[in-house]
Amino acid sequence: MAKTNKGPTESRLTFGRRLREERQKRGMTLEDLAEASGITWSYIAQVEVGRRNVGVDNMHVLAQGVGLTLRDLL
Amino acid sequence: MAKTNKGPTESRLTFGRRLREERQKRGMTLEDLAEASGITWSYIAQVEVGRRNVGVDNMHVLAQGVGLTLRDLL
Secondary structure: OOOOOOOOOOHHHHHHHHHHHHHHHHOOOOOHHHHHOOOOOHHHHHHOOOOOOEHHHHHHHHHHHHHOHHHHHH | OOOOOOOHHHHHHHHHHHEEEHHOOOOOOOOHHHHHHOOOHHHHHHOOOOOOOOOHHHHHHHHHHHOOOHHHOO
């Protein structure tokens, strides 16, 4: 049941692509978003390519980091 | 950075409440949703009260279990 971090699933990729899109739209680097969110840039980079089964808490924090609600990021 | 399962955060509660609302709207029990999603009812019960930092993979599966996309569930 609890999914591990095996690789990109469609749901991870959907979230990761949207995050990257909104980050780049704002001219933010991974480092900028790391600073805005308190999440390391290396973790964010993995989220963006679907390598992490990111939890709802961090999804919310990342959405806020690009100035959106989680709903608007999805 | 990686959040543990300490307790209800606002983002967990928002997701959990929406999930419960949509499940009950469809007259589904926790057992029904467990069967539809392949996730145990006890885990779903904890998600609904914000006790789990549910990952994007399971959020997607739970949304599908009530017939919605993840975006529509948020």
